[in-house]
Amino acid sequence: MTIEDVYRKFDEIGCCSFATPDGHGGVEARIAHFFAYGDEGLYLRTMDVKPFYRQLKESGRLAVCGERTEAKVVFDEDNLPLFKPGYQMRVSGEVRELSMVEVEAKAAHDRNFNVAVHDIAKYPETRVLVLHRFHGELYDYDYAMARRDHKLYRERFAFGGDTFEEPGLxxxxxxxxxxxxxxxxxxxxxxxxxxxxxxxxxxxxxxxxxxxxxxxxxxxxxx
Ligand code: SF4
Ligand code: SF4
Known part of the structure; x- marks a missing residue:
């Protein structure tokens, strides 16, 4: 997958779970989204008054996952789940913060960064970060085999010098x-x-x- 493919898959999902170490031996997750992609990775923004920002800065680590499905899961008479086709995405890796100069330079040719600049003007404590070295997986499911003759298609990838382990036993x-x-x-x-x-x-x-x-x-x- 290209970095654009990864971004588009997350973008179709919309908001996803963004998890970070909380600095006290635990993990915290919240709902957020990537607002842009580029050669360096996947971009997100938050405010520097939030625990999310502190955790990103202290740990330098971020894990994101989300799911897109055609319809909610229903259960049959035996209470077994019936899934419509869909997919899950996950990535995990390292983040760094961008300077305002970097954000403005990107805004010159990327309208998604224009939105970030607009956001920063409205909320000056906004900060932009990039997930720049990471691995992940597309997990595409069709458990009822409505569209193909097998249930799963899994594809793993890595960017920024990271590596990944192939899926499957x-x-x-x-x-x-x-x-x-x-x-x-x-x-x-x-x-x-x-x-x-x-x-x-x-x-x-x-x-x-x-x-x-x-x-x-x-x-x-x-x-
Ligand atoms: S773990 Fe074994 S049985 Fe299960 S899906 Fe993989 S190959 Fe099939
Ligand atoms: S030996 Fe194990 S892996 Fe090989 S065919 Fe038999 S069950 Fe499958």
Whole structure:
């Protein structure tokens, strides 16, 4: 994904959860949005009188996630959820504050920054920051397989020199090709072979294959 793709996905969601370390061993989250993107990353603004600003400055860290879905979840007669297609986005990484000179320079060619300048004139304690080194994931779901023949499409990415781990569990060479895991995977993520393999972009990391494998060939990520 490009940085524009990432921004557009968040922009379609609208407001998302922005989480920061609170400086006391905990984490706090609030609803906010990215107002622009650029070569350096994803831009946000807040006021320097808010705890959010202090936490961003003290930790330099930010994690953001959000979800866009076609309709609210409904529950069937067995109280099981029925999801309409949708997607989730998440990013996590490092932030830095922009100077007013930088903000004004960007406003010269980016109308989204014009809005920021207008906001700063109205609320002088407004500060602009950028998430500049981060990794993240698009998690696109169609659990009812209304539009494709598998439930998930996951894509991970990194910008600004950060790295990411591929999604999905992994089958090792200990696999004896018994096929037991294939039956338990409703995500159509397992491909027969010697060894069997997992398509990470389809894998929900639900753990069913890990649970049933008689050879201990599936590597978990949780411990
Ligand atoms: S259950 Fe384990 S041993 Fe059997 S095919 Fe799957 S990964 Fe291989
Ligand atoms: S973890 Fe779940 S989704 Fe992933 S391959 Fe195993 S059974 Fe399929």
């Amino acid at each position: 992994r089958i090792t060479d200990s696999c004896i090709a018994c096929g037991t895991c294939l039956e338990g995977c409703s995500f159509k993520a397992i491909v027969p072979g010697e060894p069997y393999t997992i398509l990470g972009e389809r894998c929900d990391e639900c753990g069913n294959c890990y649970h049933v494998c008689p050879a201990g060939a599936v590597e978990g990520k949780g411990r």
